[in-house]
Amino acid sequence: MIDVQIAIIGAGFSGLGAAVKLKQNGFDDFVILDRGSDFGGTWRDNTYPGAACDVPSHLYSYSFEHNPTWSRSYSHQPEIHRYINGVADKHGVRANTRFGTEVENAAWHEDERRWILDILRDGTREQVRAEIMIGAVGPLCEPNLPDIDGFDSYQGTIVHSARWDDDVDFTGKRVAVIGTGASAIQLVPELAEVVGRLDVYQRTAPWIVPRTERPYSATEQWAFANVPGYQSAVRGAIYAMNEVTAFGLTYSPRSLKPVELVCRANIARSIKDPEVRRKATPTFQVGCKRILRSNDWYPAIARPNVDLVTDGIASISETGIVTRDGTEREVDVIVVATGFHVTDSPVFDKIIGAEGRSMANVWDEIGMQGYKGSFVHGFPNMMLMIGPSTGLGHTSMVYMIESQLNYLVDYLKTVRAQGITRTDVTAQAQRRYNADVQHELRNSVWVNGGCASWYKDHHGNITTLWPGFTFNFRRITKKFDIAAYDVERRG
Numbered sequence: 001m002i003d004v005q006i007a008i009i010g011a012g013f014s015g016l017g018a019a020v021k022l023k024q025n026g027f028d029d030f031v032i033l034d035r036g037s038d039f040g041g042t043w044r045d046n047t048y049p050g051a052a053c054d055v056p057s058h059l060y061s062y063s064f065e066h067n068p069t070w071s072r073s074y075s076h077q078p079e080i081h082r083y084i085n086g087v088a089d090k091h092g093v094r095a096n097t098r099f100g101t102e103v104e105n106a107a108w109h110e111d112e113r114r115w116i117l118d119i120l121r122d123g124t125r126e127q128v129r130a131e132i133m134i135g136a137v138g139p140l141c142e143p144n145l146p147d148i149d150g151f152d153s154y155q156g157t158i159v160h161s162a163r164w165d166d167d168v169d170f171t172g173k174r175v176a177v178i179g180t181g182a183s184a185i186q187l188v189p190e191l192a193e194v195v196g197r198l199d200v201y202q203r204t205a206p207w208i209v210p211r212t213e214r215p216y217s218a219t220e221q222w223a224f225a226n227v228p229g230y231q232s233a234v235r236g237a238i239y240a241m242n243e244v245t246a247f248g249l250t251y252s253p254r255s256l257k258p259v260e261l262v263c264r265a266n267i268a269r270s271i272k273d274p275e276v277r278r279k280a281t282p283t284f285q286v287g288c289k290r291i292l293r294s295n296d297w298y299p300a301i302a303r304p305n306v307d308l309v310t311d312g313i314a315s316i317s318e319t320g321i322v323t324r325d326g327t328e329r330e331v332d333v334i335v336v337a338t339g340f341h342v343t344d345s346p347v348f349d350k351i352i353g354a355e356g357r358s359m360a361n362v363w364d365e366i367g368m369q370g371y372k373g374s375f376v377h378g379f380p381n382m383m384l385m386i387g388p389s390t391g392l393g394h395t396s397m398v399y400m401i402e403s404q405l406n407y408l409v410d411y412l413k414t415v416r417a418q419g420i421t422r423t424d425v426t427a428q429a430q431r432r433y434n435a436d437v438q439h440e441l442r443n444s445v446w447v448n449g450g451c452a453s454w455y456k457d458h459h460g461n462i463t464t465l466w467p468g469f470t471f472n473f474r475r476i477t478k479k480f481d482i483a484a485y486d487v488e489r490r491g
């Protein structure tokens, strides 16, 4: 049995950020558990060719660890992965971390006022007992495999974009990619260069703006490192621009028109064939799903060795993919770029709260609800990082993570100062909070834009996204508001 004050599950951006803040504030008795072999979370796992971030580098990093040496205005996966591991080393949290450790389940034990986690490492089962648990697994960690007839019968190679297999050689092969989301539009142009033939199966065409990525010059990097305040000013400018433009767009259909025109011009400029152009043009309101950024997606699908297939997949055979018109296209490899289990993550089945119910069970009933994205009624002493209603489509998740870290630190300081043994957000506070969030969202393009997206839970509510300016989330997470919680104290 490993006894600790705090157990953090996940060593990605949010788990690492939590660990650094715990250390900085004198909470040294913690362990990080992660099934991978390194820090990085989604930036460790998503190694598909072309993987990159669509938030500018200087904003997509911790405010307490600026990185003057970003090589490009938008960073690619290897550089972000290196950055995260550099932060972990600098802050000395590797010693607190157990990699290769799968948390099989975590249950709140009322009699002990503890979370008990069953973990599996190198074939050995063990338990971790913690006063407080921080769930930092991230919303984009459990790959979603498409529910298509015959999927299991396919005899060729299947690769998910989030579990890339470097040993698969695509050279000259016949390849299918299922999906045209953020992952697919990055990997398709790379694959198109090396494969023999590429069939891209599109269910919904995405809206795509040009990507303004460029390398930073040595002079710029020097300035980031040496000119006082320069990097902060660049961060601030990107942040402000993202907030004002994207938030305005989200709530004002009229202001979305110019974005749509930019996207349409992008299509017209890149694709000459009218039929491919028609297929590539979305039919829902821009902004309803994440707006993607690419300069090479349209040129890629216009290539002679690439076929954009929009007939709809009927089934998968032993040798290929069959569309609804009966055509079978044989392929050697199927790449599934079909996203993640977000609102239905299997992780939720593994967390058992005070009434013996799993989080999946509770959320099945009420939808994916929490309080300030951080606590869930019935799950005492547990904080979720990037919990319900914290996701963004327009700016850096690291900003939201750091807001939650403020809340976490103030929560822990309150617990320490007041001798608190049990904290549970009240059902009433959670209900009110979620009613307010849904009210804020009612006029958003995510609700009214005529698309199906992973932003919605199975009740049809947008429970993944923060509805307002992100500085408002920073404001409401500044202080731990103990009045919203049922609290027990020692003695």
Ligand code: N01
Pocket (backbone or CB within 6 Å): 052, 053, 054, 055, 140, 146, 147, 148, 161, 178, 179, 180, 181, 182, 183, 184, 186, 201, 202, 203, 204, 290, 313, 337, 338, 339, 340, 452, 454
């Ligand atoms: O996943 P997605 P993703 N049959 O869910 C299709 C972040 N991210 O991995 O649109 C056929 O967006 C599905 O079709 P449809 C970012 O937050 C960021 O691409 O549902 N098709 C869709 O086209 C992003 O939002 C970056 O009709 C099926 C695709 O698969 C999130 O990760 C890069 C299907 C899934 O798209 C997820 O992105 C990468 C089926 N049965 C990821 N099931 C950057 O920062 C699903 N699809 C750049």
